[in-house]
Amino acid sequence: MKPLLVFVNPKSGGNQGTKILQSFMWYLNPRQVFDLSQGGPNEGLELYRKVHNLRILACGGDGTVGWILSCLDELALNPQPPVAVLPLGTGNDLARTLNWGGGYTDEPLSKILSHVEDGTVVQLDRWNLQVEPNHCAGAEPDEQQTDKLPLDVFNNYFSLGFDAHVTLEFHESREANPEKFNSRFRNKMFYAGTAFSDFLMGSSKDLSKHIKVVCDGTDLTSKVQDLKLQCLVFLNIPRYCAGTTPWGNPSEHHDFEPQRHDDGYIEVIGFTMTSLATLQVGGHGERLNQCREVTLTTTKPLPVQVDGEPCRLAPSVIHISLRNQANMVQKTKRRTSLPHLNDQQPVPERLRIRVSRIGMTDYEALHYDKDKLRQASIPLGLIVVPGDSDLETCREHIQRLQEEEAAKPKILSSQKLSPKWCFLDSTTADRFYRIDRAQEHLNYVSEISQEEIFILDPELVVMMTVGTSPTAMPDLVNPASSLINSR
Structure with a gap:
């Protein structure tokens, strides 16, 4: 150890x-x-x-x-x-x-x-932010402006414009009335309201008129102005804004490389209001550059944020350069022996797995009593998957099972799964626990079970009682037959 x-x-x-x-x-x-x-x-x-x-x-x-x-x-x-x-x-x-x-x-x-x-040790680029006042700006002083950033180094991103304005509004309101920001739902509603208000007021629409952007000696200012960008993000990691991927997959565009957090390059991305809104449904921003150094000049006070810490920065000249690389532990996909297989048999080529769903009420009441929780589960169906499948693959088969059941007479097991369902690990000695959806690709299904898997559906409502025998289950979903039918 x-x-x-x-x-x-x-x-x-x-x-x-x-x-x-x-x-x-x-x-x-x-x-x-x-x-x-x-x-x-x-x-x-x-x-x-x-x-x-x-x-x-x-x-x-x-x-x-x-x-x-x-x-x-x-x-x-x-x-x-x-x-x-x-x-x-x-x-x-x-x-x-x-x-x-x-x-x-x-x-x-x-x-x-x-x-x-x-876990595997990987490198994480870290970036310096050096700020100097822009005395040539000639802008009127703003009593709320500051000449210093909240942080002088970033690991995730540095941004200015619309997204920073929304974050700053939230931050200032929470500082003034902390009792109104005591739940995640209220916080999200405030963010949505502020974003809509900013959209109507157009407070970030003239961002491109008040900045100059130079990346590795290349002046991008005219491109920023032509595209009428309302937000600029300097991104070090692939994820942004709670899991979105603003750089996207540039494989079809030979001008840019896929993003890495250890290559000594920073990605420069621009957004309009529309492209920023599409992030939540898989969209991406306007890819502007991949560079090692940035000089950013602003000519009026603008909202900025450093790794989520916002401020209203006075007219400034901002230099971004590589600081160092930090050692991080990356969680890896691994094969472990199953707790209930003492002989450590090899994983079969194909697994025929029963899928059962559990409601949140039963889960919260019984997750420390594994036998009772199994009894409370409701059969959803049967799937057949390759033995080396991860849970992302199993999710696809379960979704297909749901689609095939949609046309059949409605029984409890065919109630549509809510978008928030997740897998449960039932192999630990004492209880069931949830597996984060973002980590499904790291978990082999054979680590959870070779016969039955359980899923938690927080919106499941028990309407009636159904049998628990295999005959009451929906039809088998076989990847081989599905492939044949799709041809």
Whole structure:
């Protein structure tokens, strides 16, 4: 086992952080676990700085990870210990990029620690932001403007324009009335309202008239103006705005390379209001450049944000350049022996798997009583998948099963699955737990079961009782027959 140092931000994710802190204190030696609200990361890093082969687990949002990385920079540890992430809070784009998912549900700590132990060490580019006042701007002073950025380094992205304006409005309103921002739903509603208001007022429509953009010596200002862009994003990682992929897949365009977080290049992307709205349905922005250095000149106060921290920046000259590379732990796809297969038999070429669904009420009441939860599950159908399938592949087969059942007489098992359904892992000794959808590609179905898998449907409403015998199940979905039928 590699030595481990755990940092927990108890303020992240509502009360999730506090619960995680208590759990790790109980599960590990308390001297390995540090509460970041009690003085930050430095005490723990100093204490463990000479420990060989150390790994760090950061429990919190992307801001927590950035805080720890900056402290590691200051201490100049050599070699720098790699950092894994247990994502709490909202957004978590860096955690998504490194395969840790978009948030913590209820995965056992033993599994999390196993993933930290086995994860692959990868590099993460980190970028400097140097700001100088633009004395030539001649703009009228804004009493709310500042001449300093909230952070002088970013790991995820730096942006200005519409998205930064919405984030700034949210930040200022929350500072003034924190009691009104105590739920994720209210926060999302505020974001939506602010975005709509900004759309109507057009407060970002003249962004392109007040900036100059030079990437590796190439002036992009005229292109930004021609496209009438209302938002510019300088992106280091593929994920942005809670999981969207604004760079997209440029394979069909030979001018650009696929994005990487370790190549020493930053992606420059522009958005109009329309293209920004399409991000949530798989769209991407206008690809402008991939470069090593950026000089950005603004001529009036503009909203900007650094890794989600917003401000209204006075007219400035901003220089972006590579700072260093941090060691991170990326969660990897791995094959493990199944707990209930003592003889460790090889995985069959094809698996015939029963699929059963569970409602949220039963899950919350019974997830520590595995036998009762199995009894409460409702058969959904049977699928046949290749033995080496991951859960993303299984999701496709289950969706196809639903489509084929739609035309049949309605019974409980054929109620349409809600968009929020997720897989459950039933192989741990004590209970069922949810698998984050963003991590389905990392889990082989054979790690969960070779006979039956369970899915959690939070919107399932039990209307009637149905039989639980295989004869009551919908028809088999076989990938081979589906392929033949599609020809």
